Amino acid sequence: MFYFYCLPALLLIARAQVTEESPKSTTMSVSDTTTETIKTMGPFSVDIWAIYVPDGIGNAVKVVWGGDKEPNNVNLTYGLYFGKDQDELKHPKVTTSNLNALVQDLEFCTRYDFAVTVLNQNEEIQVNPNTIRTIITGAERLAAPANLTVDLEPRAEPCLDIKWSAPCSTVVTPTGYVVSVLNKKTSKYKVFTLPKTKRSDLIYRLPVEYGDSYEIRISTTFPGSKAVGPLNYTVPQPLQPFKLKVTVNQDDYAFLIYWSEPFVPLSIGRYYYQVFVYPGQDLEAPYEKYYVTRPVMVYKGDIGEYSFCVNLATYDRKHVSQVTAPVYANLNGETYELNATFTETPDR
Known part of the structure; x- marks a missing residue:
């Protein structure tokens, strides 16, 4: 009787497989590992603890960072990198x-x-982008404020909201401002000195009179500083609409006309707006007139350019305001206020 034993054969097969695969394996020595580690080492970025613009020096930046000494107590050498944004x-x-x-x-x-x-x-020196700090330097001491605008608050006693920005968005030290206003109708000149502040966007509310014209300038309180302006603004007459705007929808060949509403006392009663439409820039040509109760209207015409103006009238016609300055617009998207006067004011 013959007996067959399978176990040695299995061991032999397994041994043969290991022998065949062993040449494909690789072994990393300790020295290779050390060499690889050294290659990845190098200058390391340091966290910046504080960064700021010093008082009184708008074009300087102070940078403070943390650091350690080497084991032998030798000071490290640091590199400071800086450049304009991007x-x-x-x-x-x-x-x-x-x-x-x-x-x-x-x-x-x-x-x-x-x-x-x-x-x-x-x-080779490489900066870790996660440790980069960004800062905006301050303004020159003599620099003028920026972004001077005015908005009318229509009331029984109207006000002008005079708005402006600091010379730079980074206000290093508190800054005072001087608001200079000339009433061109009365030739009276007023100066208002405002307290120092570190705000970058500012506003001053000025009481005005309907129909008066004003010339406005803003400067800082620093001696010899430059002023922004002059900005000229004429307060509308009582009941007169203002801030007439026209936008163009080229896809629909339409004009959107809208404006700001005036202050209307309750004693006036019911009222409406009249929108006058002139062909092109010819303010002496026959006009179209439309009646609306809200400060917006959409107009579609046969030609591609028109001039628009608006006024207010009461239902009993006892009160009819002056018209706004005409605004020209065309289907190419051009819009601007016309420097023109009416030889005959419409609907007066």
Whole structure:
């Protein structure tokens, strides 16, 4: 009788498989691991603890960062990188062993990026983008304020909301402002000095009279500072609509006319608006007139350009306001106020 034993054969097969696969395996030595680690080491970025524009120096930035000494107590050398926003920080512009630096003679009111690394002469320097800090420098002391605008508050006793911005969005030190107003109708000149503030957007409410014209300038309280302006504004007459605007819908060949409503006393009674439409810029041509109860109207005409103006009238016709200044618009999207007067004011 013959007996067959399968176990040795299985062991032999397994051994043969290991022998065939063993040449494909790789082994990393300790020295190789160390070499690989050294290659990935190099200058490391340092967190910036504080960054600010010093008082009184609008075009300087103070940078403070943290750092440690090497085991042998030798000071590390740091590289300070900076550049305008979106500039690539490739090379340090300042090297120091201190933990802070003051960078001067930058451009005013400009966005800068800053970063700090520990320098290593034997390695390529790379900045970690997560440690980059951004700051906007301050304004020049003599710089004029910006974005001067006015808005009318229609009331029984109207007011002008005079709005402006600081010379730079970064207000380093509290700044005072001077509001200068000339009433061109009465030739009276008024100056208002406002307290210092660190706000970047400001407003001053000025009581005015209907029908008067004003010339407005704004400057800071710093001696010799420049002013923004003049901005000229004429307050509308009583009951007169204002801020007439026209937008164009080129797809529908339509004009959207809208305006701001005046202050209307309750004693006036019921009223409506009249919209006058002139062909092109010819204010002496026959006009079309439309009646609306709300400060908006859509107009479609046969030609591609028109001039529009609006006034207010009561149902009993005892009160009819002056018309707004005419606004020209065409289907190409051009819109602007006409510097023109009516030889015959419509519907008076």
